[in-house]
Amino acid sequence: MSMTITEKILAASAGKTKVEPGDIIDAKIDCIMCHDVTTPAAISMLREKGIDKVFDKEKIVVTPDHFQPAKDIKSAELHKRLDTWAREKGIKHYYKIGAAGVCHALLPEQGHIRPGEVIIGGDSHTCTYGAFAAFSTGIGSTDLAAAIATGTLWFRVPASIKFVLNGKLSKGVYSKDVILAVIAKIGTDGALYKAMEFVGPTLKEMTMEARMTITNMAIEAGAKNGIIGFDEITKKYLDGRVKGKKEYTVYESDKDAKYEQTVKIDCSKLEPIVALPSLPSGGKPIGDCAGMKMDQSYIGSCTNGRIEDLRIAAAIMKGKKVAIRTIIVPATPQIWKQAMDEGLFDIFYAAGCVISAPTCGACLGGFMGILAAGEKCVSTTNRNFVGRMGSPKSEVYLASPATAAASAIEGKLADCRKYM
Amino acid sequence: MAKAHTYKRDHINTDEIIPARYLNTDNMAELATHCMEDLDTEFVKKCKTGDCIVAGDDFGCGSSREHAVWALQGAKVGAVIAKSFARIFYRNCINCGFYPIELDGATEKINTGDEIEIDYKKGVINNKTQKKEIKFKPLPDFAIEIVNDGGLLEHIKKSR
Numbered sequence: 178m179s180m181t182i183t184e185k186i187l188a189a190s191a192g193k194t195k196v197e198p199g200d201i202i203d204a205k206i207d208c209i210m211c212h213d214v215t216t217p218a219a220i221s222m223l224r225e226k227g228i229d230k231v232f233d234k235e236k237i238v239v240t241p242d243h244f245q246p247a248k249d250i251k252s253a254e255l256h257k258r259l260d261t262w263a264r265e266k267g268i269k270h271y272y273k274i275g276a277a278g279v280c281h282a283l284l285p286e287q288g289h290i291r292p293g294e295v296i297i298g299g300d301s302h303t304c305t306y307g308a309f310a311a312f313s314t315g316i317g318s319t320d321l322a323a324a325i326a327t328g329t330l331w332f333r334v335p336a337s338i339k340f341v342l343n344g345k346l347s348k349g350v351y352s353k354d355v356i357l358a359v360i361a362k363i364g365t366d367g368a369l370y371k372a373m374e375f376v377g378p379t380l381k382e383m384t385m386e387a388r389m390t391i392t393n394m395a396i397e398a399g400a401k402n403g404i405i406g407f408d409e410i411t412k413k414y415l416d417g418r419v420k421g422k423k424e425y426t427v428y429e430s431d432k433d434a435k436y437e438q439t440v441k442i443d444c445s446k447l448e449p450i451v452a453l454p455s456l457p458s459g460g461k462p463i464g465d466c467a468g469m470k471m472d473q474s475y476i477g478s479c480t481n482g483r484i485e486d487l488r489i490a491a492a493i494m495k496g497k498k499v500a501i502r503t504i505i506v507p508a509t510p511q512i513w514k515q516a517m518d519e520g521l522f523d524i525f526y527a528a529g530c531v532i533s534a535p536t537c538g539a540c541l542g543g544f545m546g547i548l549a550a551g552e553k554c555v556s557t558t559n560r561n562f563v564g565r566m567g568s569p570k571s572e573v574y575l576a577s578p579a580t581a582a583a584s585a586i587e588g589k590l591a592d593c594r595k596y597m
Numbered sequence: 598m599a600k601a602h603t604y605k606r607d608h609i610n611t612d613e614i615i616p617a618r619y620l621n622t623d624n625m626a627e628l629a630t631h632c633m634e635d636l637d638t639e640f641v642k643k644c645k646t647g648d649c650i651v652a653g654d655d656f657g658c659g660s661s662r663e664h665a666v667w668a669l670q671g672a673k674v675g676a677v678i679a680k681s682f683a684r685i686f687y688r689n690c691i692n693c694g695f696y697p698i699e700l701d702g703a704t705e706k707i708n709t710g711d712e713i714e715i716d717y718k719k720g721v722i723n724n725k726t727q728k729k730e731i732k733f734k735p736l737p738d739f740a741i742e743i744v745n746d747g748g749l750l751e752h753i754k755k756s757r
Contacts, residue, residue, distance in 0.1 A: 317663035
């Protein structure tokens with residue numbers, strides 16, 4: 178019987194030889210991601226119910242990120258609860274401040290993601306890890322509590338939609354533009370409850386960093402998970418990086434696996450895209466929106482705060498000055514160090530940007546770059562909902578690091594290709 | 598008697614239900630004071646115990662924050678009736694012992710101010726104002742069990 182990669186991983190996790198979309202299974206969890214917003218509540222719930230047990234202290238990865246370093250007293254209390262618990266339970270992989278980073282950049286970087294595994298996290302963008310041929314999905318605090326205690330969780334096996342990415346990306350067009358184009362095409366509920374499986378030659382020219390930008394935003398189309406098959410690029414990223422158990426299982430979709438739908442995208446025809454407020458599906462080619470005045474440019478987050486993103490932004494800003502507030506947020510301490518060593522900070526500094534510590538920060542309207550009423554921000558993040566980065570009367574325009582950098586220089590939405 | 602608050606909108610997201618600026622707490626009573634704030638600043642004042650929110654497609658899309666459900670529960674919302682729900686929000690509702698009701702054409706069938714009564718097990722909404730009985734597909738039995746036990750953790754505790 179033929180299966181997709183998602184079905185194969187879920188079947189194996191439930192000890193079954195075959196599953197079909199719609200089946201309810203009990204999956205064994207291989208890795209749990211815990212951060213400062215949703216985990217403290219899970220911990221309290223477990224305490225309250227008297228089921229204060231951790232299923233495996235080596236399979237839980239903890240990093241504060243949303244409000245770290247603590248932005249106020251209340252978030253400091255959240256961090257304290259997380260810290261006390263992580264120490265008390267002897268969580269092996271606990272990234273304290275200094276080592277902490279934006280979870281979805283940190284876990285792959287630190288080698289916690291293995292192909293073929295089932296990974297969950299108390300964060301909707303946990304779907305990022307699907308770039309490594311793993312099944313990964315976001316859950317709320319109660320599911321998190323249940324998984325922390327039992328190491329299992331029920332899932333309904335999702336039907337899969339196949340996205341075939343064809344064609345070479347032209348200069349100035351990146352994986353961010355690809356995923357914004359996909360979401361613009363199918364809508365924010367276009368893949369509701371489904372697996373989004375990405376295949377095709379365009380992926381072969383993308384680094385793991387670029388691929389993670391694509392799977393990161395699967396949730397913005399309503400998907401349960403996003404997934405990309407294993408290849409040499411995946412292997413190269415993982416070699417020497419994987420922590421703990423070195424072996425992993427590589428699953429591939431069968432040639433005759435069933436898909437609910439196949440969507441083909443000719444990536445060679447794509448232009449830089451900006452998702453206009455207030456849904457990630459608001460993508461328009463830069464030609465349709467260039468010139469719109471901005472107040473801030475934000476380059477960071479689990480979508481586009483990796484070293485490659487910072488290099489792209491720096492290449493555009495080199496020798497230029499920014500016209501608006503521009504905030505650079507390296508997603509992890511390692512990326513921060515690397516950017517500094519490569520001289521990117523010098524470029525950002527000279528251009529007039531501010532560089533932040535690794536944090537989710539303003540992406541979700543936390544801190545480090547909140548918008549006032551009436552302000553507009555071009556941002557490399559993943560959501561442009563009403564009030565997402567501050568005042569409900571502010572606006573967020575989602576774009577690639579290149580577009581955000583070019584727009585920072587001009588103070589308005591700008592075509593990054595002019596600077597290449 | 599429970600009243601309906603109808604929002605003829607699709608994609609009402611978790612940032613509207615509970616803005617992230619309030620996520621520095623997980624205290625239900627505190628979250629409740631900001632429930633639906635970025636969509637309707639008057640909501641908390643208008644909502645009486647047991648009232649229901651009625652909306653279009655993809656209710657609860659966005660973040661995995663269970664705080665969205667807690668804010669609704671804290672504001673004493675009885676249930677959300679929507680054309681469809683985002684996946685994580687739907688699951689969070691059940692896990693918290695809160696009813697998500699999927700109803701085709703919800704915003705056409707129930708208006709703001711309508712008095713309604715819901716039979717969750719049978720899958721019937723009695724719209725007393727319009728004197729109409731509206732059928733919906735009830736939650737699967739295992740989900741109703743979780744909701745009735747008061748959420749997933751109570752359910753796990755009971756079934757051990």
